Amino acid sequence: MGIIEKIKEIEAEMARTQKNKATEYHLGQLKAKIAKLRTQLLEPPKGSSGAGEGFEVTKFGHGRVALIGFPSVGKSTLLTLLTGTHSEAASYEFTTLTCIPGIIHYNDTKIQLLDLPGIIEGASEGKGRGRQVIAVSKSSDIVLMVLDASKSEGHRQILTKELEAVGLRLNKRPPQIYFKKKKTGGISFNSTLPLTHVDEKLCYQILHEYKIHNAEVLFREDATVDDLIDVIEGNRKYMKCVYVYNKIDVIGIDDVDKLARQPNSVVISCNLKLNLDRLLARMWEEMGLVRVYTKPQGQQPDFTEPVVLSVVCYISF
Ligand SMILES: Nc1nc2c(ncn2[C@@H]2O[C@H](COP(=O)(O)OP(=O)(O)OP(=O)(O)O)[C@@H](O)[C@H]2O)c(=O)[nH]1
Ligand SMILES: [K+]
Ligand SMILES: [Mg+2]
Known part of the structure; x- marks a missing residue:
């Protein structure tokens, strides 16, 4: 079975599964399975050099x-x-x-x-x-x-x-979840506020799906299981x-x-x-x-060629 068929099959299973407290762990696990398959799907085919013919355009400008x-x-x-x-x-x-x-x-x-x-x-x-x-x-x-x-x-x-x-x-913005894989010590699960979407068991189960047995996880917001998967995938x-x-x-x-x-x-x-x-x-x-106009000492500022900086940032707490 190809990767796409596998994804379709899991999606069908999710659609069949009723959403409730009892199925929450199973659904979380299925989500992680899909995320893993999608990542596989994104890996460029062996022997290919990235973008593909007609799509390799050099970056230009600011x-x-x-x-x-x-x-x-x-x-x-x-x-x-x-x-x-x-x-x-x-x-x-x-x-x-x-x-x-x-x-x-x-x-x-x-x-x-x-x-x-x-x-x-x-x-x-x-x-x-x-x-x-x-x-x-x-x-x-x-x-x-x-x-x-x-x-x-x-x-x-x-x-x-x-x-x-x-x-x-x-x-x-990126989920406010601190996640670090460790070599030993098991899983440490903490949060700075009460969580309504994810509990320790669900987190363990997702990590288990990724074969991660040692890690530090700290929720700094009331994030969802999708957010957790995003953070684990990291890409x-x-x-x-x-x-x-x-x-x-x-x-x-x-x-x-x-x-x-x-x-x-x-x-x-x-x-x-x-x-x-x-x-x-x-x-x-x-x-x-943001444009910064430079002014050489003793001369007029250069208003034609600013230094351009990007200030897009996601503030993390
Ligand atoms: N009425 C109307 N037609 C428009 C407008 N802009 C574009 N079109 C028409 O929409 C059609 C498609 O325009 P394209 O620029 O080729 O669209 P595209 O998104 O580049 O299409 P693909 O390259 O085929 O994906 C053309 O017939 C345009 O003339 C608009 O503002 N109003
Ligand atoms: K067109
Ligand atoms: Mg076009």
């Missing part, structure tokens, strides 16, 4: 932003508008087949914007160019998830699920994501208003060049870039 979305939502149109680099746009799906970089000049900085092929449900399991697209997204600083404002609201959830399946965590990437609803020219004003109120969202129209400045401002904000 930050990197990836355009992720279903086919034909307007990613290439947006890249061409924002960077001036032409990326073929057309009304048929999968127009873009590789990674096309462009540069945004904003606030005296250069941001590399990456146009990518559309991804579909099942991308995390390797459907379409999903794996390559996701690998490139992981290499960027933030993600712009481009959505078609006239299509199902469910697309946002489907894509988020695909990205989560490969270890991306959007607009979340999660926490990224900012801005949801970009394009094509608002084809929907009614009430719907535009509703979408604009969603968290972390910007509504735009490439066709009418609507709200693109707002999108850039939001992107910039989320990247957390």
Whole structure:
């Protein structure tokens, strides 16, 4: 049985299992099993050199932003508008087949914007160019998830699920769980506050699934079993994501208003060049870039080439 079939089988078992106190440990164990299989799935095939043909783009500028979305939502149109680099746009799906970089000049900085092929449900399991697209997204600083404002609201959830399946965590901070593997001494389990999702037994069981028998675990927040698995896996990437609803020219004003109120969202129209400045401002904000203008002694400050620092950080307590 292949890895994907194994994942499907466990997911089916989880769906069949009623959620209650008695099944909580078993469900936790199944979650850990799935997480382990997904990690296996992410390992590049033997003999391959990472990203894949057409996806090896050198990093450039002060930050990197990836355009992720279903086919034909307007990613290439947006890249061409924002960077001036032409990326073929057309009304048929999968127009873009590789990674096309462009540069945004904003606030005296250069941001590399990456146009990518559309991804579909099942991308995390390797459907379409999903794996390559996701690998490139992981290499960027933030993600712009481009959505078609006239299509199902469910697309946002489907894509988020695909990205989560490969270890991306959007607009979340790392769980406040201290975890350290040890050589001896067994498991020490502690928390700084009362826990409502995970108890010692469940934690032991998850660690056992990972064949970890010596470790220190300290919960500093009321985290879930999924959080614990994320911390044990250790390969999660926490990224900012801005949801970009394009094509608002084809929907009614009430719907535009509703979408604009969603968290972390910007509504735009490439066709009418609507709200693109707002999108850039939001992107910039989320990247957390700071410009420092240097002033050589006895001379005027250099206002053309700032030193650019990234201050995105997740405060840990
Ligand atoms: N009405 C409307 N159509 C748009 C807008 N932006 C792009 N389109 C159209 O949507 C279609 C798809 O645009 P693309 O830029 O090729 O979309 P894509 O996401 O790059 O597509 P793939 O590369 O196939 O994944 C084209 O026919 C565009 O002209 C917009 O703001 N409004
Ligand atoms: K297209
Ligand atoms: Mg395209």
